[in-house]
Amino acid sequence: MQRRVTIRDVAREAGVSIATVSNVLNRPGIVAAATRIRVQDAIDALEFVRTEGARQLHGLSAPVIAVMMPETAAPSGVELTRGVEQEATGLGLGVMIHSGREEQAAPARYVNFLAAQGVHGVVLMAGDRTDQAAKALHERGLPVVIVDDHRPRVSACSLRMDDAAGAADAVRHLLERGHRTIAYVDGPASSRSQHRLQAVTQAQCATGATAAGSLTVRADALTCEAGRQAADGLLAGPSRPTAVLCADVALASGVFQALHHAGLRAPDDMAVVGFDDGMHGASAVVPLTTVQRPVAEMGRQAVRMLLRETATPSTHEHEHLVMRPELVVRESSQHASTAAGR
Amino acid sequence: MQRRVTIRDVAREAGVSIATVSNVLNRPGIVAAATRIRVQDAIDALEFVRTEGARQLHGLSAPVIAVMMPETAAPSGVELTRGVEQEATGLGLGVMIHSGREEQAAPARYVNFLAAQGVHGVVLMAGDRTDQAAKALHERGLPVVIVDDHRPRVSACSLRMDDAAGAADAVRHLLERGHRTIAYVDGPASSRSQHRLQAVTQAQCATGATAAGSLTVRADALTCEAGRQAADGLLAGPSRPTAVLCADVALASGVFQALHHAGLRAPDDMAVVGFDDGMHGASAVVPLTTVQRPVAEMGRQAVRMLLRETATPSTHEHEHLVMRPELVVRESSQHASTAAGR
DNA sequence: CTGAAAGCGCTAACAC
DNA sequence: GTGTTAGCGCTTTCAG
Numbered sequence: 001m002q003r004r005v006t007i008r009d010v011a012r013e014a015g016v017s018i019a020t021v022s023n024v025l026n027r028p029g030i031v032a033a034a035t036r037i038r039v040q041d042a043i044d045a046l047e048f049v050r051t052e053g054a055r056q057l058h059g060l061s062a063p064v065i066a067v068m069m070p071e072t073a074a075p076s077g078v079e080l081t082r083g084v085e086q087e088a089t090g091l092g093l094g095v096m097i098h099s100g101r102e103e104q105a106a107p108a109r110y111v112n113f114l115a116a117q118g119v120h121g122v123v124l125m126a127g128d129r130t131d132q133a134a135k136a137l138h139e140r141g142l143p144v145v146i147v148d149d150h151r152p153r154v155s156a157c158s159l160r161m162d163d164a165a166g167a168a169d170a171v172r173h174l175l176e177r178g179h180r181t182i183a184y185v186d187g188p189a190s191s192r193s194q195h196r197l198q199a200v201t202q203a204q205c206a207t208g209a210t211a212a213g214s215l216t217v218r219a220d221a222l223t224c225e226a227g228r229q230a231a232d233g234l235l236a237g238p239s240r241p242t243a244v245l246c247a248d249v250a251l252a253s254g255v256f257q258a259l260h261h262a263g264l265r266a267p268d269d270m271a272v273v274g275f276d277d278g279m280h281g282a283s284a285v286v287p288l289t290t291v292q293r294p295v296a297e298m299g300r301q302a303v304r305m306l307l308r309e310t311a312t313p314s315t316h317e318h319e320h321l322v323m324r325p326e327l328v329v330r331e332s333s334q335h336a337s338t339a340a341g342r
Numbered sequence: 343m344q345r346r347v348t349i350r351d352v353a354r355e356a357g358v359s360i361a362t363v364s365n366v367l368n369r370p371g372i373v374a375a376a377t378r379i380r381v382q383d384a385i386d387a388l389e390f391v392r393t394e395g396a397r398q399l400h401g402l403s404a405p406v407i408a409v410m411m412p413e414t415a416a417p418s419g420v421e422l423t424r425g426v427e428q429e430a431t432g433l434g435l436g437v438m439i440h441s442g443r444e445e446q447a448a449p450a451r452y453v454n455f456l457a458a459q460g461v462h463g464v465v466l467m468a469g470d471r472t473d474q475a476a477k478a479l480h481e482r483g484l485p486v487v488i489v490d491d492h493r494p495r496v497s498a499c500s501l502r503m504d505d506a507a508g509a510a511d512a513v514r515h516l517l518e519r520g521h522r523t524i525a526y527v528d529g530p531a532s533s534r535s536q537h538r539l540q541a542v543t544q545a546q547c548a549t550g551a552t553a554a555g556s557l558t559v560r561a562d563a564l565t566c567e568a569g570r571q572a573a574d575g576l577l578a579g580p581s582r583p584t585a586v587l588c589a590d591v592a593l594a595s596g597v598f599q600a601l602h603h604a605g606l607r608a609p610d611d612m613a614v615v616g617f618d619d620g621m622h623g624a625s626a627v628v629p630l631t632t633v634q635r636p637v638a639e640m641g642r643q644a645v646r647m648l649l650r651e652t653a654t655p656s657t658h659e660h661e662h663l664v665m666r667p668e669l670v671v672r673e674s675s676q677h678a679s680t681a682a683g684r
Numbered sequence: 685c686t687g688a689a690a691g692c693g694c695t696a697a698c699a700c
Numbered sequence: 701g702t703g704t705t706a707g708c709g710c711t712t713t714c715a716g
Contacts, residue, residue, distance in 0.1 A: 006709055017687045022711060032685060049454045053404075054709035056395025057692035062459065064438070073424045073620075082415045085441060094455060096406070096438050099427060112391045113436060117404065224625035253625035260627045278415075283566035283595035285602045285627045348693055359703045364695060374701060396693035399708035 005046045014042035025050060056118040061310075064094040065303060066119050068107065070127030072099040074222070075249065075277040076295050077125065080147065083299020084123055091303070093120065100127055107133035115140040121306040123147060123299070126192075130154075143309050145302045148295075150192050157305050159298055159321045163192060163275070164199035166291035166325035167245070170273045171203035173289070173327055174243045177334065179271060183215040183241035185230045185251050187222045193247055196275075200245060215241055219251055227254020228261075235262050243333070246274035249281050252288055252332075271333040275325075287330035294323055347388045356384035367392060398460040403652075406436040407645060408461050410449065412469030414441040416564070417591065417619040418637050419467065422489065425641020426465055433645070435462065442469055449475035457482040463648040465489060465641070468534075472496075485651050487644045490637075492534050499647045501640055501663045505534060505617070506541035508633035508667035509587070512615045513545035515631070515669055516585045519676065521613060525557040525583035527572045527593050529564045535589055538617075542587060557583055561593055569596020570603075577604050585675070588616035591623050594630055594674075613675040617667075629672035636665055 007025075011018045016039060024031050024039045031039070042048075052062050065088050069077045077099070085095045096119065098110055107129050114122065122142055124133055126149035134154040137144045146158040174182050184200050186193050197216060217233055219226035227246065231254060234241060246252040252274030259270060266272045266286045273289045274281060281288030301321060309316050349367075353360045358381060366373045366381045373381070384390075394404050407430050411419045419441070427437045438461065440452055449471050456464065456479075464484055466475055468491035476496040479486045488500040516524050526542050528535050539558060559575055561568035569588065573596060576583060588594040594616030601612060608614045608628050615631045616623060623630030643663060651658050 004709090007711095008709080018710080019687055019689095019712080020685085023686085026711075030685075035685080047454075049458045051398060051460070051709055052458045053395035053398025053460055054692085055711075056393060057399075057694090057709085058711050059692080060711080062395075063455075064459070072427055073420050078415050078420050081439070085414055085439060086443075089440065092455075094438050094459065095440070096436050097423070097427060098431065098437070101428075112389075113405075113434075116391045116394045117406070117436065118393070118395055250625065253627075256627045257625075257629075280622075283592060283599075285595075285598045287599075346693090349695095350693080360694080361696085361704075362702060365702085368695075372701075377701080393693055396708085397695075399693085399710090400695050401708080402695080 004051070005048050007048070007050065009046055010039065010042045010048050013046060014039045060118070061120040062094075062118045063092060064096055064117065064119050065306060066096040066098065066114050066122045067125070067299075068098050068100065068110065068122060068133060069125035070100050072097060072101075075280065076148070076293075079278050079295035080123070080125055080299040080302075083296035083301075084303055085299075086296070087300040087303040091307070093303075100129060100133075106136070108136040111136035111140055111142065115142060121145070121310055123302045123306065126150075143306060143313070145305045145309075147298055147302055148192070150195050155318060157309055157318045157320070159302050159305065159323070161293050161295075161298070162322050162324050163196045163291075163293075166275065166293070166327070167196045167199035168203040169325075169327040170245050170289075170291050171200055173329065173333065174245070174271060174273065175203075177243075177271065179241075179243040181215065181239060181241040182243045182245060183217065183234050185227060185234070185244055185246045185255060186216060186218045187247040187251065188220060189218070196247060215239070219247075219254070222248045222250050224250050224253040224257065227251030228257045229254070231255040231258035232261075235259075235264075241270065243271035243273070246272065249274050249276045249278070249288065249290070252281065253284070256284060256286070266332045267334060273333050276328075281328075282330065284332070286332050289330045289333035290328050291325045292328045293325045298323060346393070347390050349390070349392065351388055352381065352384045352390050355388060356381045402460070403462040404436075404460045405434060406438055406459065406461050407648060408438040408440065408456050408464045409467070409641075410440050410442065410452065410464060410475060411467035412442050414439060414443075417622065418490070418635075421620050421637035422465070422467055422641040422644075425638035425643075426645055427641075428638070429642040429645040433649070435645075442471060442475075448478070450478040453478035453482055453484065457484060463487070463652055465644045465648065468492075485648060485655070487647045487651075489640055489644055490534070492537050497660060499651055499660045499662070501644050501647065501665070503635050503637075503640070504664050504666050505538045505633075505635075508617065508635070508669070509538045509541035510545040511667075511669040512587050512631075512633050513542055515671065515675065516587070516613060516615065517545075519585075519613065521583075521585040523557065523581060523583040524585045524587060525559065525576050527569060527576070527586055527588045527597060528558060528560045529589040529593065530562060531560070538589060557581070561589075561596075564590045564592050566592050566595040566599065569593030570599045571596070573597040573600030574603075577601075577606075583612065585613035585615070588614065591616050591618045591620070591630065591632070594623065595626070598626060598628070608674045609676060615675050618670075623670075623672065623674075626674070628674050631672045631675035632670050633667045634670045635667045640665060 007021045011021045122144045125147045217230045219230040276290035277295045281290040352363045464486045467489045559572045561572040618632035619637045623632040
């Protein structure tokens with residue numbers, strides 16, 4: 001509450017000039033050991049904390065990373081945030097979050113805000129306006145890592161998930177268990193869903209299973225309700241599948257509801273597999289076999305990438321990392337006795 | 343990327359002094375309309391964005407609110423964050439998040455960080471070190487709103503949920519449906535759980551139902567797994583309850599699993615009700631009747647409270663708001679035909 | 685290795 | 701109403 005202690009106070013306390021204090025703060029190596037210790041003691045004694053704003057005036061950035069994503073409360077957003085926060089905290093960096101959700105206005109507005117704050121860099125999760133945001137970021141000179149965008153359009157570091165591989169794993173798993181009529185419950189159209197669908201189709205074709213195309217339904221949102229409707233349609237259809245792959249856990253919940261409503265059970269009457277960005281699948285009544293996407297890990301990696309970029313802004317070459325989801329087999333596709341548990 | 347445009351550039355462009363520009367930025371009312379418009383135009387033309395750091399040197403705070411919580415990925419954390427972010431974004435404020443999770447170090451460390459950033463205020467969700475954090479915040483002169491703390495220990499604005507009322511509602515609901523042996527699956531000990539338990543006991547006693555004490559089990563974490571173990575114990579016990587109230591949705595998931603495993607079904611064999619900080623209960627196979635806690639709304643209110651406090655720091659009297667959860671009846675406690683749906 | 689001094693972009697008196 | 705001016709706390713040459 002009281003007057004804040006400045007670098008000047010520290011200097012007086014330690015009997016040195018403010019420049020020296022500044023040096024021990026920013027380039028400790030350059031200061032004589034004895035002096036350094038004396039200054040450090042003064043800092044501790046006075047509980048000095050440097051005012052970040054003053055540094056910004058010299059073109060330095062604040063020790064803060066921003067995360068922009070379509071929706072903070074979506075499983076992917078939650079997990080990404082968790083990963084970023086974890087890594088950032090470990091490095092002494094703060095984390096700002098922002099969801100593009102209800103924003104009519106262009107993301108440029110928020111980007112300006114970030115620039116005004118002098119933020120260190122931005123982790124941008126793909127969504128509606130990814131390109132627009134990336135462009136604004138670039139204009140303001142803010143380093144960015146793009147997460148989970150399947151279109152390599154913008155020039156920036158990126159990090160994405162190999163959803164196609166995940167889908168292929170899932171389909172293979174189901175084929176191995178004898179399923180030949182595998183439906184796919186997709187979410188709203190997006191480049192990501194497109195990649196998955198393609199992989200599903202390919203995997204099926206490769207094994208000569210029923211043509212997948214006819215058994216794909218698109219839910220109009222990644223919600224339980226939408227998943228239920230989609231599944232209801234599937235169950236009422238002509239050729240009932242013996243297995244369903246869902247683009248999201250929420251959709252899988254809906255499928256479970258539809259099955260239950262129809263008096264059917266997983267996995268006996270129908271096997272269910274879903275993409276999962278978090279760990280929700282594990283707590284379903286019949287634990288869900290999932291294509292587990294390590295989104296939190298993506299967040300951690302994104303932070304490291306960002307720092308690597310800002311460490312050497314000039315010589316930097318954009319990195320592009322692809323992560324592989326892992327198939328976690330649970331009871332929804334296989335009986336408890338043989339399933340991997342959890 | 344290029345040299346940033348300053349207030350000085352704007353002044354030149356508009357043909358006024360920098361003081362005038364500063365005025366239209368901070369006290370537009372004081373500037374002549376004509377001048378104001380001219381300056382505004384210059385600002386737009388140059389895409390000027392003020393450097394927040396420079397304001398901090400004058401003791402002004404950054405337009406940023408911080409949220410500190412025990413765990414970002416917990417449903418309550420997610421919802422709180424969502425609410426705060428929503429309200430803050432609407433007001434042009436940024437949001438920083440932090441979870442105390444794996445921090446051995448005192449929260450004081452992060453509080454110092456926030457002070458260095460010149461953050462506007464902090465929303466502090468109750469957890470392990472609430473008091474410690476609140477104290478540190480106070481020392482650094484950062485305004486704080488404490489969310490969901492049931493011990494009114496620190497002197498600050500606060501916002502809590504009337505969990506006792508929620509528990510009472512739930513018990514009453516079950517009693518009305520004829521249940522007389524109602525178990526309570528509690529989470530790890532905390533002041534919050536204590537309040538709930540007390541309310542459960544009272545509500546039961548008031549109606550002369552079976553003594554609740556003996557039917558309370560404590561799960562050692564708010565997880566599905568822990569809930570399952572607790573429920574397994576309950577099912578194996580001497581007097582099997584006809585209804586269970588769970589302190590959390592995750593625990594309820596576990597209960598569902600245990601029931602399923604034992605060949606039992608909700609609501610017929612056992613009614614299940616759970617506290618829910620989000621909307622997860624709705625997507626269970628048998629949609630869960632929940633004591634719905636409006637945590638996102640708490641987040642929104644918390645932001646408003648914070649701003650009210652900082653608007654009049656001197657005359658301010660701490661506010662204390664209590665929110666009421668709402669019982670949402672779904673199929674887990676009542677058959678579909680009569681349930682409220684969703 | 686250390687200190688003196690010149691700002692960084694902005695706000696807030698205070699004069700005009 | 702508007703302009704002049706003195707810093708805010710810090711980093712960073714540049715001398716010593």
